[in-house]
Amino acid sequence: MSSPEDIYDSLMSMNEAGAIDEVYSLVFERTDPQNYTVMCTMLAVLLAAFEPLTTDDLNDVLKNSKIRGSAEGLVQNLGSVLTTDQTTNLIQFRHPTFVEYLRRCTTTQAASSRYKLDLNLGNAHGQAAYWCFKRLKSQTEGLKFNICQIETSFCLNRQIPDLDTRVSKYIPGRLRYASSHWLFHAAGADDNWWPTLKNELQYVIQVPYAFQWMEILSVTGGVPRAIAGLRAITRHTRLKGQTREWLEEIRRFMTTFSVPIQDSAPHIYVSALPFTPTKSIQAY
Known part of the structure; x- marks a missing residue:
């Protein structure tokens, strides 16, 4: 042998x-x-x-x-x-x-x-997307407000000397992966997975979880990929109604405020959010 x-x-x-x-x-x-x-x-x-x-x-x-x-x-x-x-x-x-x-x-x-x-890649993407959602929703290692424990909103990300250390300490590798790739895995999943993934997706894109996800994107440089992922997933015809509207709204929000979001995680709340239209779901 x-x-x-x-x-x-x-x-x-x-x-x-x-x-x-x-x-x-x-x-x-x-x-x-x-x-x-x-x-x-x-x-x-x-x-x-x-x-x-x-x-x-x-x-x-x-x-x-x-x-x-x-x-x-x-x-x-x-x-x-x-x-x-x-x-x-x-x-x-x-x-x-x-x-x-x-x-x-x-x-x-x-x-x-x-x-x-x-x-079966469609099934594999479905499994990976479902896993990503579970990582995002984890009570112990999932999304949370001010995940990197940044003490002030007056500093930009690049002005925080130990930001890389904070990212490594407070954002587990699985959560970083999920934050970066869940959109693309969901977009690539086959139809058998979609009823399950739709329920998980509706949870993650609600307030406050959408903003907590953006925090991770801010400190990991993931905003451009997320915007591309939002475009990819909203192209699917199986995504309809309120879920599609919410994803489109998140994409518009991230595109409009991409600079402050990328510059500073706290600015998601103190700079971008106050300028969101009052009828927007992101304003609640």
Whole structure:
């Protein structure tokens, strides 16, 4: 039996996509068929993620979706194509060709049975979005007012000497990920997830949670991505009525006041909010 390192070396010596696909397919032929479905689920989540996830993150996504699986077991069984950073515990793909192979295995692109995996990215985005909402709503590690415990509203973010330290201390990595990417995961989720995600979304975009989310965007430089995400999610026809109106209103608010929001987290409340029209939901 070849070691993960031997298989990896063989893969790196190949240049043609077809030959590489055959070897990757062989890797998965050696896996236990009983683990196939869960393995595909975990790989799809890793592929859908906008940043590398830690093993704890992936385990939490699975737990949140009530799926029995182990991130550590996945990396151990697929050591020729996956690895874990010993310092950060982030799960990493060993080579870009494996990512390309996985993308060819998605249910929207796989055209034949030559691919041994069946990855559902729409479902993976739904799982990731649901996880993001749970992180945002967490009573202990979720959104909260003045999350970085900034003592004064007279200083801009760049004038707070220990802001990076505060961000690391008070905003867990999972919350930073959720704040940055929930919009895009929700936009990419399939229709089966949408009834569940709509209920979660309606909670997060209400006052005061929308402003608490903006605080995190302010101190992490995430405002431009959030505005792009709001545009992406409101393009979906399945988003209708009051929910669409609220998201559009949040997008207009963030676009209009993007400079003060990016300059200072407290200015969301002291500069931007007072100029919001009184009929706006953001004014309540």
